[in-house]
Amino acid sequence: MERRKFLKLIGLSSLFYHSLLRDLAAAEMPLVAVAEGSDHVRTTLLALAALGGIGRFVKQGATVVVKPNMGWDRKAEQGANTNPLVVRAVVQECIRAGAKKVKVFDRTCNDERRCYVNSGIEPALKGMKNVEVKHPEEERYRKVTLNGRVLKEWELYGEALSADVYINVPVAKQHGLTRLTLGLKNAMGIMGGNRGAIHKYIDTALADINAVLRPHLTIIDATRILTAHGPQGGDLKDVRVLNKVIASTDIVAADAYATTLFGLKPADIAVTVAAYRRGLGEMDLRKVRIVKA
Amino acid sequence: MKKITSARISQIIFLIVFLILFLMTEYRGSDRIGAAVNAFFRADPLVAASTILALKGLAPLILPGLLVIAFSAILGRFFCGWICPMGTVLDLVTGKIRKTVPLIWLKGSLKYWLLLPLLVASLLNLNLAGLLDPLAILVRALTFFLHPLLGETAHSAWVGLYRLIGDRRDMLDPGYRIIRDYLLPFRETLYPLAFLSALVFVVIIWLERFESRNWCRNLCPLGTLLGLLARLSPFSRVPTSLCSDCRFCAKICHASFDREIFRKEDCILCMECRLHCPKQRVSFHLSGLKPVKGGPIMERRVFIGGLAGGLLLARLFRFRDPSVQARLLRPPGVRNEDELLKKCVRCGECMKVCLRSALYPAFFHAGIEGLYTPLLIPRLGYCEYNCTLCGQVCPTGAIPELPPEAKKREVIGRAVFDENHCIPFAKRMDCIVCEEHCPIPQKAIRTKTVTMTRFSGQQVRVRLPYVVDELCNGCGICENVCPLEGKAGIEVFSLKDKSPLLETTVEEPAEEASPYR
Numbered sequence: 001m002e003r004r005k006f007l008k009l010i011g012l013s014s015l016f017y018h019s020l021l022r023d024l025a026a027a028e029m030p031l032v033a034v035a036e037g038s039d040h041v042r043t044t045l046l047a048l049a050a051l052g053g054i055g056r057f058v059k060q061g062a063t064v065v066v067k068p069n070m071g072w073d074r075k076a077e078q079g080a081n082t083n084p085l086v087v088r089a090v091v092q093e094c095i096r097a098g099a100k101k102v103k104v105f106d107r108t109c110n111d112e113r114r115c116y117v118n119s120g121i122e123p124a125l126k127g128m129k130n131v132e133v134k135h136p137e138e139e140r141y142r143k144v145t146l147n148g149r150v151l152k153e154w155e156l157y158g159e160a161l162s163a164d165v166y167i168n169v170p171v172a173k174q175h176g177l178t179r180l181t182l183g184l185k186n187a188m189g190i191m192g193g194n195r196g197a198i199h200k201y202i203d204t205a206l207a208d209i210n211a212v213l214r215p216h217l218t219i220i221d222a223t224r225i226l227t228a229h230g231p232q233g234g235d236l237k238d239v240r241v242l243n244k245v246i247a248s249t250d251i252v253a254a255d256a257y258a259t260t261l262f263g264l265k266p267a268d269i270a271v272t273v274a275a276y277r278r279g280l281g282e283m284d285l286r287k288v289r290i291v292k293a
Numbered sequence: 294m295k296k297i298t299s300a301r302i303s304q305i306i307f308l309i310v311f312l313i314l315f316l317m318t319e320y321r322g323s324d325r326i327g328a329a330v331n332a333f334f335r336a337d338p339l340v341a342a343s344t345i346l347a348l349k350g351l352a353p354l355i356l357p358g359l360l361v362i363a364f365s366a367i368l369g370r371f372f373c374g375w376i377c378p379m380g381t382v383l384d385l386v387t388g389k390i391r392k393t394v395p396l397i398w399l400k401g402s403l404k405y406w407l408l409l410p411l412l413v414a415s416l417l418n419l420n421l422a423g424l425l426d427p428l429a430i431l432v433r434a435l436t437f438f439l440h441p442l443l444g445e446t447a448h449s450a451w452v453g454l455y456r457l458i459g460d461r462r463d464m465l466d467p468g469y470r471i472i473r474d475y476l477l478p479f480r481e482t483l484y485p486l487a488f489l490s491a492l493v494f495v496v497i498i499w500l501e502r503f504e505s506r507n508w509c510r511n512l513c514p515l516g517t518l519l520g521l522l523a524r525l526s527p528f529s530r531v532p533t534s535l536c537s538d539c540r541f542c543a544k545i546c547h548a549s550f551d552r553e554i555f556r557k558e559d560c561i562l563c564m565e566c567r568l569h570c571p572k573q574r575v576s577f578h579l580s581g582l583k584p585v586k587g588g589p590i591m592e593r594r595v596f597i598g599g600l601a602g603g604l605l606l607a608r609l610f611r612f613r614d615p616s617v618q619a620r621l622l623r624p625p626g627v628r629n630e631d632e633l634l635k636k637c638v639r640c641g642e643c644m645k646v647c648l649r650s651a652l653y654p655a656f657f658h659a660g661i662e663g664l665y666t667p668l669l670i671p672r673l674g675y676c677e678y679n680c681t682l683c684g685q686v687c688p689t690g691a692i693p694e695l696p697p698e699a700k701k702r703e704v705i706g707r708a709v710f711d712e713n714h715c716i717p718f719a720k721r722m723d724c725i726v727c728e729e730h731c732p733i734p735q736k737a738i739r740t741k742t743v744t745m746t747r748f749s750g751q752q753v754r755v756r757l758p759y760v761v762d763e764l765c766n767g768c769g770i771c772e773n774v775c776p777l778e779g780k781a782g783i784e785v786f787s788l789k790d791k792s793p794l795l796e797t798t799v800e801e802p803a804e805e806a807s808p809y810r
Binding site for chain 1: 320322452455456479648649677678679680716720722723724725726728729730732733734735736740756774775776778
C-alpha cells in the first residue's frame with residue numbers, strides 16, 4: 001500500500017476510533033487484569049478473558065507447564081497453597097485451547113505426597129486427560145548458566161524450561177524474610193539444589209533466576225491471602241478471603257498490584273524492586289493499566 | 294504329584310499376607326493406615342508375654358497375642374508350622390541347601406538360655422523381645438536392608454534409563470509408577486544397623502546348612518516359648534516314637550525326632566509325617582492331659598542361670614553417655630524413656646512407616662539396652678506436623694496413637710540456636726529458612742530486626758531469629774532445612790520433662806508483627 005493511502009486510512013479510522021492513538025500508546029503499558037467474585041473458577045476465567053483469553057498464550061499442540069504453589073502440607077482454606085479451583089480453571093482453559101499436555105508440579109517443602117493431596121490440587125486435577133501431575137524427579141534438573149549478580153548457575157527443572165508455555169500461578173502470602181511471597185518468589189518451586197543457601201541475598205538471587213525463567217503468564221491467586229505467619233500459616237484467623245484473581249504478562253506489575261492488597265506499597269518489597277531494576281517489568285502502578293474484569 | 298499339606302498352604306498364605314502388610318506399612322495418601330504388618334506383632338506370643346511381664350498388666354493391643362498363647366496351649370506349636378513367616382522362608386529355602394551334620398553345641402539347653410534371660414529382663418522393665426523375635430528380625434531385615442536395596446536398584450535403573458533415552462522414558466512411566474507406588478519404598482533411606490539386621494537374617498538362613506529349621510528348633514525364643522506351652526496340650530501324636538521297622542519320619546520331619554522319642558515341644562504340627570507315612574500309622578488326636586514323657590524341660594542350673602542372666606541383662610548395661618543423651622530424641626508421644634524401654638519391642642514398624650525417614654534404630658545411643666529402639670535424627674528427617682503414622686503402627690503402644698491435634702502438642706525436644714554457626718548471628722546476613730519452615734501456626738521461631746555492623750564495617754539491618762520455648766514441639770524441621778552444610782545453626786535438644794504444649798497465645802512485639810493487622 002502506498003504511504004499516502006496508508007496515512008489517509010489511519011486518519012479516517014482515528015475519527016471513528018477515538019481512542020486509537022491512546023490505545024496504541026497504552027499497548028506499551030503493561031496490563032494487569034483483576035477479577036473479583038466468590039465463584040473462584042469463574043473469577044479466574046474472567047481474569048484470563050480480560051487479558052485476551054488463554055488462546056493468546058496457548059496454541060494448539062503446545063506443552064504447557066502450570067506451576068502453582070503447592071509447597072506446604074496445608075488445606076485449601078488455610079491459604080498456604082494456590083487455590084485448587086484456580087489451578088483447575090487454568091488447566092482446563094489450557095486443554096480447551098488445544099494444549100497437547102499440561103504438566104503441574106512443584107518442589108515442595110513438606111512431604112510431597114501430603115502436599116499434593118492435602119492442598120487439594122492433585123485431587124482437583126485427577127482424571128483430567130493430558131494433564132500430568134507428578135512429583136519432580138531428580139534426573140530432570142538441568143544446570144542452567146544464569147550469569148547473574150549473585151548466582152552464576154543453578155539447577156532448574158527441565159520440564160519447566162522445555163515447555164512451550166510456562167504459566168506461573170502463585171498464591172499471595174506474607175513471608176517472614178521477603179515480607180510477601182508472590183509471583184517472582186514462586187520461581188523457587190522449580191529450583192533444585194540447596195535453596196536455603198540463597199536466602200542471604202534473596203532479592204538479587206530471585207532477580208537472577210527470573211531473568212532467565214520468563215513466565216508467559218502470571219496469575220496470582222488472591223482468593224484467600226495469608227496475612228501473617230506465612231509462608232505456611234496454619235491458623236485460619238490469618239487468612240483473609242478476598243475472592244480476587246490477578247493476571248498479567250508482566251510478573252513485576254502483577255506482584256506490585258498484589259502488594260497493595262496487603263496494605264503495602266510495591267517499593268516495600270525488596271524482591272519486586274530488585275526485579276524492576278533488572279528490567280523484568282514495571283512496578284510503578286501509575287504506569288500500569290489495571291483492568292477490573 | 295507331590296502332596297501338599299494344609300499347613301504348607303496356610304504358610305504360603307500367611308507369608309503373602311505378611312509381605313503385603315509390610316508393603317502397606319507406608320503412607321498411601323491417607324492420614325490413617327488401613328492395615329499394617331503390626332497385626333503380626335500384635336498376635337505374636339513372645340511380644341505379648343514380654344510386654345505383659347514388663348507392664349505387669351495387660352495392654353489391649355496385644356490381646357490377639359494372648360489368644361495365640363491360649364490356642365498354643367491347646368493345640369501345640371501350630372504357629373511355627375502354619376503361620377510364622379520366618380518358618381515359611383526357611384522351609385522354602387531349606388530344600389536348596391545341602392545339609393551337613395547338626396551342630397551339637399546348639400542343641401540342649403541353649404534355647405532356654407536365650408528365652409529365660411529375655412523374659413526375666415522384661416520382668417525387670419527391659420523389653421528385649423524384639424531382638425530375637427523372628428517376626429522382628431524379618432521386618433528389620435526387610436526394612437533396613439532388602440527393601441531399600443530393591444528401591445535403590447530400581448530407582449538407579451530408572452534414572453539410568455533417563456540418561457540413556459531421555460524423555461522417551463515417559464512411555465514406560467505408567468508401568469514404573471505402579472511398581473514404585475506399590476512395591477518400592479517411597480524415599481531412599483540409608484539406615485544404620487542395616488548390615489547387622491541383614492547379617493542376623495542371613496545367619497539364620499545359613500544355619501539351615503546343619504539341619505532343617507535349625508533356628509526354630511534350637512534358638513528361636515518364640516518357638517521355645519510355644520514349645521513350653523505345647524507340653525500342656527491335650528493333643529498327642531500316635532506313635533510317640535519311631536517305629537522299629539521304618540524310620541521314615543526321622544527323614545521327613547523338619548523339627549523333631551532328633552532322638553527316638555517324639556517331643557511335643559519340638560513338633561511344629563506341619564503334618565508331613567501323617568501325610569507321607571507309608572503305613573498310615575500316624576495320627577494326632579485328643580488324648581487328654583497326661584504327664585509328658587521325655588524328662589523335665591530343663592535342668593535346674595539352666596533355670597537359675599537363665600534368671601541370673603536376665604538380671605544381669607537388665608542391670609549391667611545401663612550406662613548412658615550424657616553428651617549423646619542431650620540429643621537423644623524419641624518419636625512424638627514418648628514422654629518417658631523407661632516406659633519406652635518397657636513397651637518397645639524393637640520391631641522396626643515405626644521406622645518403616647515414618648514418611649520423612651526421621652526415625653532410625655539406636656545403636657549405642659541409648660545404651661546397649663536401647664538397641665533397635667527408634668531415634669529421631671532431625672538432620673536426616675523431621676517429624677511431619679500433621680502426620681500420626683508411627684503411633685498408628687506401634688503394636689504395643691510404646692508410641693501412643695494420638696489424634697493429630699494431640700500429637701502436635703507432644704514435645705519431642707526443644708530447638709536451640711547455635712549462634713556460632715547460625716548465619717544471621719555468625720555472618721550478619723539474613724536467612725531465617727528455619728522460621729519459614731516452622732509449622733506451628735503461631736511460629737515457634739520469630740525474628741527481631743536489629744542493626745549490626747558487618748566485619749567489613751558496613752552497617753546492616755539483620756533479622757535475628759529466636760525460639761519461643763512455649764510453642765516449640767521439637768519437630769526438627771528447622772534443623773533439617775538449615776542451609777548450612779555440616780552442622781546446622783539450630784538443633785533440637787532433648788528434654789527430661791516432655792509435658793505437652795499448652796494451648797497458649799504468645800504475643801508478638803508490635804514492630805515485628807504483620808502489617809496487615
